[in-house]
Amino acid sequence: MSAERGNVKILVFACRWCGLIGADGAGRKRIELPASYRVIPVDCAGYVEPDAVIRAFASGATGVAVLGCHVGGCRFNDANHPALKRLELLKTLLDTTGIGGKRLLLGFGTAHESHQYAEMIVDFHKEITGLPSMASWLPAGQ
Amino acid sequence: MARIGVILCNCFGEIGKVIDLHSLKKRFENDPSVDSVTIVESLCLPGDTAKAHSLIRERGIGKVLIGACSPFGKMEFVKLCLAKEGTDVRTVRTVDLREGCAWVHGRNAEGATHKAANQLDMDLALLQNMQDSKDVTLRVQQEALVIGAGPAGLSAAAGLARLGFKTHLIDRGSAPGGLLNMVTRTYPADEPGPERIGSLIEETGKNPLIRFYAKTKVSAVKGYAGDFKVSLAGPGGNTALRVGAVVLATGARILFPQGLYGYGKIKNVITQLEMERRFATGAVSCKTAVFVQCVGARNAERPYCSTICCPLSLKNAMRIMDESPGAKAYVLHRDIMTPGSVLEAYYRKALQKGVQFIRFDADRPPEIRGQEQVSGIEVFDTIRDVEHPRGQIRVLCRGLPDPPRGDAKRRHLHLRDGPMARLVGSGHRPGRSGSHQGGLLPGAENSVGPHDEPRAGRQARPRRRRRRRLHGLRQLCRRLPLRGLPAAADAKPVREPRHQGPLQGLRRLRLRLPERGHADARAELPGHGRNDPAGLPGGALTCPPKGET
Numbered sequence: 291m292s293a294e295r296g297n298v299k300i301l302v303f304a305c306r307w308c309g310l311i312g313a314d315g316a317g318r319k320r321i322e323l324p325a326s327y328r329v330i331p332v333d334c335a336g337y338v339e340p341d342a343v344i345r346a347f348a349s350g351a352t353g354v355a356v357l358g359c360h361v362g363g364c365r366f367n368d369a370n371h372p373a374l375k376r377l378e379l380l381k382t383l384l385d386t387t388g389i390g391g392k393r394l395l396l397g398f399g400t401a402h403e404s405h406q407y408a409e410m411i412v413d414f415h416k417e418i419t420g421l422p423s424m425a426s427w428l429p430a431g432q
Numbered sequence: 433m434a435r436i437g438v439i440l441c442n443c444f445g446e447i448g449k450v451i452d453l454h455s456l457k458k459r460f461e462n463d464p465s466v467d468s469v470t471i472v473e474s475l476c477l478p479g480d481t482a483k484a485h486s487l488i489r490e491r492g493i494g495k496v497l498i499g500a501c502s503p504f505g506k507m508e509f510v511k512l513c514l515a516k517e518g519t520d521v522r523t524v525r526t527v528d529l530r531e532g533c534a535w536v537h538g539r540n541a542e543g544a545t546h547k548a549a550n551q552l553d554m555d556l557a558l559l560q561n562m563q564d565s566k567d568v569t570l571r572v573q574q575e576a577l578v579i580g581a582g583p584a585g586l587s588a589a590a591g592l593a594r595l596g597f598k599t600h601l602i603d604r605g606s607a608p609g610g611l612l613n614m615v616t617r618t619y620p621a622d623e624p625g626p627e628r629i630g631s632l633i634e635e636t637g638k639n640p641l642i643r644f645y646a647k648t649k650v651s652a653v654k655g656y657a658g659d660f661k662v663s664l665a666g667p668g669g670n671t672a673l674r675v676g677a678v679v680l681a682t683g684a685r686i687l688f689p690q691g692l693y694g695y696g697k698i699k700n701v702i703t704q705l706e707m708e709r710r711f712a713t714g715a716v717s718c719k720t721a722v723f724v725q726c727v728g729a730r731n732a733e734r735p736y737c738s739t740i741c742c743p744l745s746l747k748n749a750m751r752i753m754d755e756s757p758g759a760k761a762y763v764l765h766r767d768i769m770t771p772g773s774v775l776e777a778y779y780r781k782a783l784q785k786g787v788q789f790i791r792f793d794a795d796r797p798p799e800i801r802g803q804e805q806v807s808g809i810e811v812f813d814t815i816r817d818v819e820h821p822r823g824q825i826r827v828l829c830r831g832l833p834d835p836p837r838g839d840a841k842r843r844h845l846h847l848r849d850g851p852m853a854r855l856v857g858s859g860h861r862p863g864r865s866g867s868h869q870g871g872l873l874p875g876a877e878n879s880v881g882p883h884d885e886p887r888a889g890r891q892a893r894p895r896r897r898r899r900r901r902l903h904g905l906r907q908l909c910r911r912l913p914l915r916g917l918p919a920a921a922d923a924k925p926v927r928e929p930r931h932q933g934p935l936q937g938l939r940r941l942r943l944r945l946p947e948r949g950h951a952d953a954r955a956e957l958p959g960h961g962r963n964d965p966a967g968l969p970g971g972a973l974t975c976p977p978k979g980e981t
Contacts, residue, residue: 306503314504317531325543328550329532331503408536 298418300327300353301346302411303338307365308401309357315404316411323408324415327355334358336369340380347389353418355395357407363400370398389424392417434494434523435467436559438552439484441475441500443530450534452545456499459549465560467493476506478513485517495523495559499552502528523562525555572658573676575600579650582610585681586632592679593641600673601636602645602664608633610683616711619747620778645671653678684738689728694800701800704744711751718759721752722809724798725765731794742769746782753785762788764798764811791815 304310335358358370381391397410442448457469472480507526515521537544578589581603589601615625636642648666655661664671690696710716723745749761770779798811
C-alpha cells in the first residue's frame with residue numbers, strides 16, 4: 291500500500307456470510323465511503339488470527355477491522371465467539387505495545403445491515419484519522 | 433510458472449466511469465508474471481464470456497485474474513459459464529471492482545482507482561503463489577471393530593463378515609450374548625433368550641473373519657474414520673488394532689431405581705432383571721404380582737420411553753399367572769406402550785388372560801407400604817377415579833435401561849451417527865422424534881433381553897435399501913475410492929459416491945496454498961464455500977442426479 295490521503299490505511303477482514311454481503315449491499319445502495327480501506331474476504335471471522343492482524347499493522351495498516359456475523363448468529367454456530375475473545379485480548383496487547391486498541395475494530399452485523407456497515411467504516415475512518423500518525427513506527431520506505 | 437491473464441470488466445461504464453481501467457491495464461502489463469490485460473465491455477454477456485475463454489485457451493494462460501463485480505453480483509455466474517466452456521475455474525480469482533469499489537467511491541475516482549489496483553495486487557500475489565499439490569490418497573483400513581457382543585454387536589459383526597471384512601468383536605463379558613444371556617424368556621414368541629441368538633453366536637464363532645475378544649475393553653482410540661488406531665486391554669494383555677470403522681454396540685445400562693417405591697429397602701420390590709434371575713432359578717411363586725411401569729423414566733431426568741418395559745411386564749405377568757395357578761397380576765401404568773400389530777396382539781392376549789391394568793397419573797404415583805415386606809400398595813386409578821387399597825401384595829418393580837453406555841465413548845471417539853460409525857445396541861430407542869441425545873440411536877431394545885427377533889440386530893445388520901446409512905464398511909467403500917477392495921460375494925458394482933458424504937472430494941483433493949506468507953493467507957480448497965458451485969471439483973459437478981444413488 292502506498293500513501294493514502296490522510297495516511298489512513300484500513301484493512302478489513304470481512305466474513306463472507308455477513309460482513310462481505312453487507313459491504314456488497316452498501317455498494318448497491320451507492321453509499322459513499324472513504325476509499326481508505328481494502329477488503330479481504332474470509333470464510334469466518336474466526337479465521338482471522340491475531341497474528342494476521344499484527345502482520346497487517348507491521349506492513350503499514352493504520353487500522354484493522356474484523357467484521358463477522360452477530361454474536362449468536364454465526365454461520366458456523368459460535369465460531370465468532372472465540373474470535374471476539376481473541377481479538378478483545380489482542381486489543382489489550384495493542385494498547386500495551388503502543389499501537390492502541392482503538393486501531394482494531396470488531397464489528398458484528400448481518401448480511402442485510404449495509405447501512406450499519408457503511409456507518410462502521412465511516413466512523414472507523416474518522417477515528418483513525420484523529421489518531422496520531424504511526425509513520426514513525428514504520429521502517430523507512432513504507 | 434503459469435502466466436496470468438488479467439481481464440477487467442467495464443460493466444457498461446459502471447466500473448469504467450469511476451475507475452481508470454486503462455491506467456490499471458498499463459500498470460499490470462508491466463508485471464512480468466502477467467501475460468496480457470484485456471478490458472471487456474460486460475463479462476457476464478455470453479459473447480464476452482466466450483471471448484474470455486478463447487483468450488485463456490489461445491494464449492495458454494494458466495491462471496486468470498478477473499476484476500469485475502462482486503461474487504454476489506454476477507461473478508459466480510461468470511465462473512459457472514467459464515466452467516461450462518471448459519476453463520479450470522479453480523485457477524480463476526475474481527476481484528470486486530464494482531460494489532466494493534466503483535459504487536462506494538463514486539466521487540473519488542483517484543482513490544477508487546488506487547483501491548482497485550491494491551485489491552487486484554492482492555489477488556495477483558495470491559495467484560502468483562498458487563500451486564498444485566499432489567493428489568492425496570487415503571487408504572481405508574479393511575477391518576472393523578465392533579464394541580459389545582450383544583445381539584446388536586453380533587449382528588453387526590456377522591453382517592460385516594458376510595461382506596468380507598475382517599471384524600474384531602469385543603465384549604467385557606466372558607461370552608457373547610450380552611444381557612440376553614440373563615433373560616429366560618423373550619416376548620412375544622416366549623423362547624429362552626440365549627437360544628434366540630444361538631445361531632448368531634454360532635455363525636460369528638465359526639466365521640474365520642471374526643475374532644472375538646472376551647473380557648476386553650477399549651483403552652484408547654486414535655485416528656479418524658477410515659483409519660482408527662485402537663488399543664484393547666484384555667486378559668491377554670494389550671492389543672493394538674487398525675480399523676476402518678467402529679461399531680459401538682455397547683447397549684444399555686440397567687437402572688437400579690434406588691429409593692424409588694422402596695427399592696433397596698423392601699425385600700420383595702425387585703427389578704425385572706432380578707425377576708428374570710429368579711425365573712432362571714425357578715424361585716418365583718407369588719399370589720399377587722404388581723408391575724409398576726415408567727419407574728424413573730419419562731420424567732425430567734430421563735424424558736424418554738424405552739418402549740420395552742411394557743411388553744416385558746406383559747410377558748412376566750402372563751408367565752407368573754401361568755406358573756403359579758391362581759396368581760393375580762396387576763400392571764400399574766401411565767399408558768401401555770405396545771407399538772406395532774404384533775405387540776398389540778400381545779397386549780390383547782394379556783387382557784384375555786386376566787392381567788389387570790390400572791392407570792395412574794405421573795403426579796400421583798402408587799405408594800408402596802411396608803418395612804421389610806410389602807404390606808400394601810395404594811394407587812389412584814385415573815380411569816375409574818377410585819383408590820385401590822390392596823392387602824398382601826408382592827411388588828415387582830420395573831428396572832429400565834439408562835441412557836446408552838456409548839455416550840462417553842461416543843464423545844471420546846468423536847463419533848456421530850454416520851456412514852463410518854454407528855451406535856447400535858443402545859438399550860432404548862428414543863423414538864423417531866430423536867428427542868433424546870439429539871440423534872437416532874438404532875436401539876437394541878433387547879439388550880435387556882426381552883425382545884425376540886433382536887430388533888437391535890435388525891438395525892445393526894447391513895441392509896440393502898431401508899437402512900442404507902447403516903451399511904458400515906460397504907457403505908464406506910461406496911463413498912471412498914478404495915483400492916484393493918476385497919470383492920464380496922454379493923457385492924454390487926460400486927456406484928458413484930454421493931457428494932454429501934463427510935469425506936467427499938477425497939478423490940480429487942488438491943490443495944492450493946500460497947507459497948509464501950501473504951496478508952491474505954487463504955487456503956484454497958476447491959469447492960470451498962457453498963455459494964461457489966463453479967469452484968467445485970469434478971466430484972461434485974459430476975455427482976449423479978438425485979435418486980440414482
